[in-house]
Amino acid sequence: MTGAGGTVARPGATVGVEEEFHLVDPVTFALTPGPTVAAAAIEGRAGAHVHPEIVTTQVETSTGVCTTLAELRAALLATRAEAAAAAARAGLAVLAASTHPFGSWREQRVTPAPRYEAMVARWAHLARQQDICGCHVHVGVPDLGTAVAVVDRSRPYLPVLLAMTGSSPFHEGVDTGYESFRTPWWSRWPNAGPPELLGGAERYRAVVDGLVRSGVVEDASHLYWDVRPSARWPTVEFRLADVCTDLDAAVLHAALVRSLVRVLAGRAEAGEPVPDPRPELLRAARWRAARDGLSGELVDPVRGEPAPARAAVDGLVAELADDLRAHAEEAEVARLLDRLWQRGTSAARQRRTWTATGDPRAVAAQLVREGAVEA
Numbered sequence: 001m002t003g004a005g006g007t008v009a010r011p012g013a014t015v016g017v018e019e020e021f022h023l024v025d026p027v028t029f030a031l032t033p034g035p036t037v038a039a040a041a042i043e044g045r046a047g048a049h050v051h052p053e054i055v056t057t058q059v060e061t062s063t064g065v066c067t068t069l070a071e072l073r074a075a076l077l078a079t080r081a082e083a084a085a086a087a088a089r090a091g092l093a094v095l096a097a098s099t100h101p102f103g104s105w106r107e108q109r110v111t112p113a114p115r116y117e118a119m120v121a122r123w124a125h126l127a128r129q130q131d132i133c134g135c136h137v138h139v140g141v142p143d144l145g146t147a148v149a150v151v152d153r154s155r156p157y158l159p160v161l162l163a164m165t166g167s168s169p170f171h172e173g174v175d176t177g178y179e180s181f182r183t184p185w186w187s188r189w190p191n192a193g194p195p196e197l198l199g200g201a202e203r204y205r206a207v208v209d210g211l212v213r214s215g216v217v218e219d220a221s222h223l224y225w226d227v228r229p230s231a232r233w234p235t236v237e238f239r240l241a242d243v244c245t246d247l248d249a250a251v252l253h254a255a256l257v258r259s260l261v262r263v264l265a266g267r268a269e270a271g272e273p274v275p276d277p278r279p280e281l282l283r284a285a286r287w288r289a290a291r292d293g294l295s296g297e298l299v300d301p302v303r304g305e306p307a308p309a310r311a312a313v314d315g316l317v318a319e320l321a322d323d324l325r326a327h328a329e330e331a332e333v334a335r336l337l338d339r340l341w342q343r344g345t346s347a348a349r350q351r352r353t354w355t356a357t358g359d360p361r362a363v364a365a366q367l368v369r370e371g372a373v374e375a
Contacts, residue, residue, distance in 0.1 A: 011150070011265035014140035015072055015258045016235075017250065018062045019243055020053055020133035021083055021371070022100050026093040029364035031057050031103025031131075036090045038111045047082035054116045054130050055108040059083055059094065065140075069332055073251050080247070084372065095364060096371030097346060098133050098168035098182040098242035102360035105131035105172075118218070126189055132168065132182040133243045137254045138235035139261040144201040147229035147236040149268035150261050152197055155282055156275055156301040157260055158226050158240050159289035160316050163309060165241040165253055166293040167346035173360060179293030179347035180242050183286065190216050192224040194282050197274065204229065226286075236261060245346035245370045252336035255329055259320040262327075277304055293345050310341070346370075 023034040033056040040046040041059060051060040061083045063075035080094075087094050108131060110116055120127040141147045166179030178184065186192050191211065198204045208220045217223060220231035226240035238257045244250035285299035288306075292298075298312035299305065307315070317324075317337065324330040343349065346367070353363050 009142070011141045011146055012139055012258050012262035014065045014067055014235075015254055016063045016065055016138045017072065017076060017254050018060060018136040018138070019076070019079070019096075019250065020058055020060045020135070021094040021096055021243065022103070022133060023057050023059060023087055023090075023092045024095045024100070024103075024364065024368065026091070026368075029093075029095070029361050029368060031100045031107050032092055033057050033107070033109050034059070034087065034090050034092050035109070037086055037092065040086060040089075042111070042113055046086040049079040050082050050086050052111050052113060052116075053133075054111060054119060054127060055105075056111050057103070057108045057131075058133060059086065069251060069255055069329060072254060073247065076247055076250055080371065093368050094371060095367045096167075096243055096245045097350070097367045098180065099131065099171050099185075101170045101350065101354075101363040101367070102173040103131070105129040119222075122215075122218070123189070132185055134182065134186075134239060135165065135241040135243050135250065135253065137238045137241070137257040138230060138233060139238070139258050141234060141236050141261070141265065143234070144204070144229055146265055146268065147234075148198050148201050148204045149274075150236045150264045151195060151227050151229065152199065152274050153264040153267060154227050154236075154238075154260060155194055155197075156277055156285075156304070157316060158194060158238075159282075159285040160298055160301055160312050161238070161253065161256060161260075162226075162240050162242075162286065163289040163293045163298055164256075164313065164340060164345065165244055165249065166290070166348075167242040167245050167350070169347040169350055170354075170360070170363070175351070175354070178291050179295070179345060180290040182242055183240075183290035186224070189224055191222060193226060194279070194286060195225045195227065196279055197276055242346070245349075245367055246343075248336050248339055249346070252333065252340060255324075255333050255336070256316070256320065259323045259327070259329065259333075260316075263320055263323050266323075293347055294340075295348065313337070 041052040061079035066072040168182040294309040300307040
C-alpha cells in the first residue's frame with residue numbers, strides 16, 4: 001500500500017513516504033536506463049515496495065502505513081534496500097537526489113506501460129523531459145474535508161519545508177544556481193505548483209471536475225500540486241520536497257509534515273481563520289526557497305516577510321513545538337535538525353564536492369554513497 005492508508009481515527013495518526021530514485025551505472029555513475037528493472041516493477045517482481053516510474057532511468061519506492069518515527073525510519077531503510085537490490089540485479093545502482101549531476105533527459109526512455117504512454121500523449125515533451133525525482137509524504141486524515149482544510153492552511157509553510165530538502169543544484173551537467181532546480185523545472189507543468197485556496201471539499205471536487213473537462217488531467221491522481229488530497233488513500237499528500245539524499249533528512253521532513261498536519265487540522269477544527277496570502281507572494285516565497293535553500297533568506301510563514309533561513313525554520317518548529325512534545329517527537333526532531341544545520345542540505349554538500357574536485361562524477365558518487373550508507 002502506498003503512503004498511509006487504512007482507517008484513520010484522527011489526523012496525523014499515520015504517515016507514509018514515497019521516494020523516487022535515479023538508476024545509474026555503478027562504475028561511471030552515468031544515468032542509465034533500466035528496462036529490466038522497470039519491467040520487473042510493473043510485474044511486481046522488483047520488491048513489494050518498488051514501483052515503476054515514467055522513465056526507465058527511475059524507480060519509485062513506497063513505505064507501508066507507519067505510526068511512529070522509528071517505524072518510518074525502519075520502513076525507509078527497507079524500501080531503499082529493496083530499490084538498491086532491484087537495481088543491483090540489473091547491474092545498476094540507485095542515486096538519491098532530485099536531479100542527476102550530469103545526466104540528461106535525452107538518455108531516458110519512457111516506460112512502456114499504458115499510464116505513462118497516456119501521459120506522453122497528453123503532455124507531450126513535458127512528459128518526455130521528466131528527469132526529476134521527488135519525495136512525497138502521506139499523512140492520514142479522516143475525510144476529504146479535513147484534507148482540504150489542511151491543504152488550504154498549509155500553503156504558507158510549504159516554502160520553508162522545501163528549503164530544507166534541496167538536492168537538485170545541477171541539471172544537464174550545469175550548476176543552475178538553485179538548491180532545488182527541480183522546483184522551477186516541475187513548475188512548467190499546468191497541473192503543478194502551490195494550489196490556490198480551495199475552501200472545502202465540494203469546491204475541491206468542482207476544481208477537479210473543471211480540470212478534467214479542460215483536458216489538463218485525466219483524474220485527480222494527475223494533480224501534481226505541492227500538496228493535495230490523495231486520490232487513492234485517506235491522506236493529505238505533500239509533494240513539494242526534493243528527494244532527501246540521506247535518511248535523516250527524509251525522516252525530519254516527514255516528521256515536520258506530519259506535525260504540521262496535526263496542528264493545522266486542530267486549527268481547522270477550532271474554526272480558526274484560514275490564512276490567505278496572495279498567490280503571487282506564495283510563488284515568490286517558493287521561488288526563494290528553491291533558489292537559496294537554507295543559505296539565504298526565506299519568507300517567514302507567519303509574518304510574510306523575508307527572514308534569515310534559520311529564523312524561518314526556527315519559527316516553523318516553534319509553531320509545532322507543543323504538538324511535537326505531546327507526541328514525544330520533539331527530541332528526535334531537534335537531533336535531526338541539528339544534523340541538518342551541521343551538514344547542510346544535499347545541494348550544499350554537492351556543491352562543496354564540485355568545488356573541491358571539479359568532477360561531476362565525484363558528485364554522483366557521493367550521492368550514491370550517501371544514499372546507500374543509510375540504507
